[in-house]
Amino acid sequence: MKYQRPKGTADILPGQSYKWEYIENTARKLFSKYRYHEIRTPMFENFNVFSRTSGDTSDIVTKEMYDFNDKGGRHVTLRPEGTAGVVRAFVQNKLYGPDTYKPYKVFYMGPMFRYERPQSGREREFHQIGVEAFGSDLPELDVEVIAMALDLLKQFGIKHVRLALNTLGDEETRDAYRKALIDYLKPHYDELSDDSKERLYKNPLRVLDSKDPKDKQFVADAPSILDYLTDNAKQHFDKVTSLLDALNIDYDIDPSVVRGLDYYNHTIFEIMVKSKSLGKGYTTICAGGRYNELVKQLGGPDMSGVGFGLGVERLLLFMEGENIPFPNLHPLDxxxxxxxxxxxxxxxxxxxxxxxxxxxxxxxxxxxxxxxxxxxxxxxxxxxxxxxxxxxxxxxxxxxxxxxxxxxxxxxxxxxxxxxxxxxxxxxx
The missing domain is CATH 3.40.50.800 (Anticodon-binding domain)
Known part of the structure; x- marks a missing residue:
């Protein structure tokens, strides 16, 4: 019998592993400067940790989760992303208590799992580096997280990126926008993809995130959420953009950015790079935003959070494709x-x-x-x-x-x- 690694996984061998070590070490050093500390959570969690937080209409829950019943009959899943598990740990260990300094800042790194068609930069077992900060509603923390993500890419020698910025506003904003989006898409219902038909009344923002060519023709002319912001939501977003301007950070306000998970609100962002090694056009290698309801959803207090996740495989493909040098971490003296x-x-x-x-x-x-x-x-x-x-x-x-x-x-x-x-x-x- 010939033994081979499972489809959608990779062996990281000596000669390649030093690049991973360099990326991880660089991230650890930078996060330490920003006062973020490492947290390590299990690679599998209760299924509800992700189904409740990611949204029952998201691709992660409906198509991509590695979930199963263990020998005790418990419904568990291999983690498809890092944030929900970190929030679960934050709540379970009562890290929101009065004795804990706020904002509570952590970072994580490790493997994630999604059942999808393996392709370049997107395996079934993939790796993420991410940060989460809890306990501050101020837009200043949004900007710190964005600035730190850009700083990290700069440490790797990546000079030219596109920062796409958007806001999902507060609950009142989303309710008004949800209605406007349904009203706009409803006349085109029969022309939408099957997935978008199912999502239209449950979560129409998912339609904006669709990659199906059928849906894209309608998404292009869809209403912009920026036209439905409440005064509070607009004030938050204006503060974010003014601080980015003050830091001389370039960005594009892009209403089409909605992110693939249901827990985001207010500021969301994607950092993109352009390289033939990742295909045509821009490819997102780092993304994140604010989530003000997630801690509460998992049984904690009404406390906000903000963070980002970075795909290590995509980062490596980009750096190798652009011939960005990796230092020799293990020279022989x-x-x-x-x-x-x-x-x-x-x-x-x-x-x-x-x-x-x-x-x-x-x-x-x-x-x-x-x-x-x-x-x-x-x-x-x-x-x-x-x-x-x-x-x-x-x-x-x-x-x-x-x-x-x-x-x-x-x-x-x-x-x-x-x-x-x-x-x-x-x-x-």
Whole structure:
């Protein structure tokens, strides 16, 4: 029998995994500057955590969830996105209490699961990095989250993006807009896709998010939610745009942006990039917004939240497609070559001493001849090659060669073991 990974999943191998590590480490460092702390939630949750929060007309709930009954008869699902699980943890652990500093800021990273047709940048197991901040209704927090998302992409060397901005307003706004949208779409009911027909009276905003060509012709001329904003909703959105202007952040107000989940209100946004590696036109790699009802829906107090999610696979495809360099996170500082069987113990002692001192070091484990060991040092891009032969062993010396300059010196073995840093500085600087 031939064993293969499940369809829609990927093996992240050495040579590729360092790129993931770089992205995760960069995100962690940046989030720390903004005072966001890591939270880790289970990869599976009660089905209702997502069906209640994502909306029963969303594609995630109706088509894409990996849900099943476990051996105890519990209806569970592999998480299709990160926010709902974080909110569940926030409520269950009473992180909204008076002793908790607000806004309560967290970030997460890890695998998510959606059953859909695998394609480039969209697997059935995919990975997200995201942030959530709870406990502030101020539009300033919306702007911080947007600015942080853009800052993160900038850290990766991504310079040209499109920030598409919209608002879903407050409850009164959405009620008025919902009625206007139904009135507009109702005459075209027979021409809509089957999915949009089902969504029209339950959640007409889902029709705006449809990718079906049948629906797009009507969506283009649909009423804009910006014409139905209440004074409070308009004031919130105006503050967001004025702060973005103050920070010199470019954006496009795009009423067609509605997001694919039902829990959003007020500010929503998508950050898009353009690259042949992701297909024609702009592709969203990071998106999010505000959700003022989600905590309450999952049994917590009436407390707002705002956040974003970033797709790691799409980010990697874009960076590789645009030839954005990835730093080498694991350079080899020293390769120790032993010439002769009697040097085996000493090379081991040198390698371990270098590692104990904080250097990355390696040696031969395949009984290679000296020539093969030197080739290995070159292939591994070692910064220094350290050589011990019978002569060096007898005189308690070791040869240290800078691979960049070709310069080589002979130094006491003890000096290398005790302070390799000083040896380098004295010999090659």
């Amino acid at each position: 020293a390769y120790v070559v032993g010439i002769g069987d009697d040097t085996d113990t000493e090379t081991f002692k040198v390698v371990q001493a270098l590692r104990d001192a904080g250097f990355s070091a390696d040696r031969d484990y395949l009984d290679k001849k000296p020539r093969g060991q030197f080739k290995a040092a070159n292939r591994l891009n070692a910064e220094y090659t350290l050589t011990i032969g019978g002569k060096e062993l007898a005189s308690h010396k070791i040869n240290v060669k800078s691979m960049a300059s070709g310069e080589e010196v002979s130094v006491p073995l003890k000096d290398v073991k005790d302070n390799f840093n000083e040896v380098i500085e004295d010999s090659f600087n």
